[in-house]
Amino acid sequence: MRPLIVGLVLITGCASELVDTSPPGEWTASERSKLQRLRLPEAWPADLSNPRGTEDALIGLGGILFFDPGLSSNDQVSCGTCHKPEHNFSDVTPLSRGLGETNRHTPSIVGSQQGPWFYWDGRADSLWSQALSPMEHPAEMAGDRVSIVRYVATHHAESLERAYGEVPDVTDLTRFPERARPAATGDQAWMARAWDTMSPADQLIINTEFAKLGKAIAAYESTLMPTEAPFDRYVDAVLSGDSTGGGHLTDEQVLGLDVFLGKGQCTLCHNGPLFTDRAFHNNGVAESRPGYDPGRRSGAPIVLGSPFNCRGVFSEQEQCDELDYLDPSFDDFQSAFKTPSLRYVDQTAPYFHNGSHETLDDVVAFYDTLPGSPAVGHRELTLKPLGLTATERSGVVAFLSSLTGEPVQP
Amino acid sequence: MRPLLPVLLFAACTSGPTEPESADVFGAERETQSGTYLVSVAFDPDPPGMSDLFTARATLKDSAGVPIEDATVSLNATMPHHGHGMMTSPRDEPGVCDDDGTCTHPGGVYETSGFKFHMGGPWTVAVIVTGPNGVDDVTYIYDMQ
Numbered sequence: 001m002r003p004l005i006v007g008l009v010l011i012t013g014c015a016s017e018l019v020d021t022s023p024p025g026e027w028t029a030s031e032r033s034k035l036q037r038l039r040l041p042e043a044w045p046a047d048l049s050n051p052r053g054t055e056d057a058l059i060g061l062g063g064i065l066f067f068d069p070g071l072s073s074n075d076q077v078s079c080g081t082c083h084k085p086e087h088n089f090s091d092v093t094p095l096s097r098g099l100g101e102t103n104r105h106t107p108s109i110v111g112s113q114q115g116p117w118f119y120w121d122g123r124a125d126s127l128w129s130q131a132l133s134p135m136e137h138p139a140e141m142a143g144d145r146v147s148i149v150r151y152v153a154t155h156h157a158e159s160l161e162r163a164y165g166e167v168p169d170v171t172d173l174t175r176f177p178e179r180a181r182p183a184a185t186g187d188q189a190w191m192a193r194a195w196d197t198m199s200p201a202d203q204l205i206i207n208t209e210f211a212k213l214g215k216a217i218a219a220y221e222s223t224l225m226p227t228e229a230p231f232d233r234y235v236d237a238v239l240s241g242d243s244t245g246g247g248h249l250t251d252e253q254v255l256g257l258d259v260f261l262g263k264g265q266c267t268l269c270h271n272g273p274l275f276t277d278r279a280f281h282n283n284g285v286a287e288s289r290p291g292y293d294p295g296r297r298s299g300a301p302i303v304l305g306s307p308f309n310c311r312g313v314f315s316e317q318e319q320c321d322e323l324d325y326l327d328p329s330f331d332d333f334q335s336a337f338k339t340p341s342l343r344y345v346d347q348t349a350p351y352f353h354n355g356s357h358e359t360l361d362d363v364v365a366f367y368d369t370l371p372g373s374p375a376v377g378h379r380e381l382t383l384k385p386l387g388l389t390a391t392e393r394s395g396v397v398a399f400l401s402s403l404t405g406e407p408v409q410p
Numbered sequence: 411m412r413p414l415l416p417v418l419l420f421a422a423c424t425s426g427p428t429e430p431e432s433a434d435v436f437g438a439e440r441e442t443q444s445g446t447y448l449v450s451v452a453f454d455p456d457p458p459g460m461s462d463l464f465t466a467r468a469t470l471k472d473s474a475g476v477p478i479e480d481a482t483v484s485l486n487a488t489m490p491h492h493g494h495g496m497m498t499s500p501r502d503e504p505g506v507c508d509d510d511g512t513c514t515h516p517g518g519v520y521e522t523s524g525f526k527f528h529m530g531g532p533w534t535v536a537v538i539v540t541g542p543n544g545v546d547d548v549t550y551i552y553d554m555q
């Protein structure tokens with residue numbers, strides 16, 4: 001594909017002049033190639049960070065761990081508490097609630113193995129390392145890696161042995177304190193002090209076992225992939241020459257798709273089979289709490305410093321290009337958040353990193369009018385008020401519901 | 411198909427910084443701004459995937475068309491209309507180096523790794539050449555889909 005220069009600059013430089021002359025449902029060559037890129041692929045790329053992630057034994061262990069509240073300090077919170085299967089593995093509350101309340105909304109994890117960055121702020125660079133931190137986050141599961149490793153070795157010994165061939169002996173409380181983890185602060189600082197009493201060799205044992213648990217959970221999460229939706233069947237029909245699209249979308253949805261690809265310019269960010277560019281943008285959505293959320297500005301240095309990142313001793317990945325080339329000082333990281341997937345988006349209200357918008361109508365209205373401005377940084381400059389009609393707005397919302405396939409089963 | 415209308419719109423609405431003067435196919439061989447060198451640009455892979463890392467490759471010749479193998483060539487990309495560059499720190503590859511650290515670029519091919527286009531739209535790809543005939547540069551526009 002060798003694009004011409006002429007057509008390019010006006011796309012963003014003067015979007016208001018961009019006229020889509022083809023009526024909804026009659027797709028130009030450029031629109032057809034956009035449709036092709038949005039369709040689900042035949043197969044997904046493998047998760048290179050987790051070479052054994054497709055093994056049944058790891059998937060089995062990971063599924064058990066994902067739904068086991070015994071990993072949390074009060075025995076009541078599991079990964080599945082916030083990543084609710086019946087809600088496409090996201091949550092209904094604006095902000096995540098574990099033992100406390102976090103400052104962000106629980107994103108869906110369906111399709112999340114496609115990385116390369118995890119969390120709204122990308123502070124993890126693998127699905128397995130992402131899976132570790134909620135277990136210790138004071139507002140989420142509030143556990144600690146020593147007692148978690150011990151708990152799994154005790155309660156899930158059989159599954160653990162099937163996955164990894166052995167069960168570590170961490171029963172000696174003089175070597176492995178009751179509860180301990182590094183970098184605990186505030187009223188949990190005592191756990192960090194306990195961690196510091198351990199020998200480096202014993203710390204390495206715990207970290208190694210802890211990483212294995214993350215890799216098992218990631219293996220399980222990698223099975224949670226989107227299934228074919230009406231949109232995909234529509235694209236197949238259109239690309240095979242059926243101008244009716246096989247009747248897989250309603251007229252209203254086709255109108256919405258036309259806006260999505262054209263006037264709305266949604267694919268500038270919501271691109272690819274998961275409808276995300278997997279990058280970070282500041283869309284200028286208002287903070288829902290006092291202060292501001294730095295987003296990727298704080299996420300980038302965290303992932304660079306994480307002992308569980310791609311360069312760490314627990315990583316099985318040879319190339320760490322994403323980490324190597326990451327520029328943490330990129331100006332527009334300020335209050336930028338990862339573009340979420342739109343697959344199953346009608347199942348995952350509320351929306352945005354802070355869950356501040358209750359419905360898809362609210363979200364489309366937001367992008368149509370762009371109210372307010374971000375507390376810090378600046379709104380992505382490609383965003384301009386769209387001037388949609390009421391019919392176009394509701395068309396986009398209707399179209400978005402065509403991205404929902406069969407429910408993803410736990 | 412070569413639409414004519416966009417050319418007119420282009421003239422009517424562009425106020426941004428340095429845009430290429432001719433409507434060339436992306437990356438095709440062109441003179442640098444002051445006519446000092448001939449440069450072409452290619453991507454590997456082509457086209458790059460959205461938010462995937464890729465390598466940009468410039469081929470440098472003198473105005474007579476002879477490859478220049480011992481220049482310094484830097485490639486970068488920005489979205490001037492959005493006021494941002496790439497989220498990565500690309501690396502200009504040294505080429506083929508001998509034991510005393512002298513590097514050459516056989517065939518006049520210079521590579522920069524770590525490119526990443528994190529959003530759709532027009533990216534301005536700049537090539538800055540520091541060579542035997544001085545410093546000169548050329549820009550291209552690539553439409554990321």
Ligand SMILES: [Cu+2]
Nearest residue numbers: 382489492529
């Ligand atoms: Cu941009």
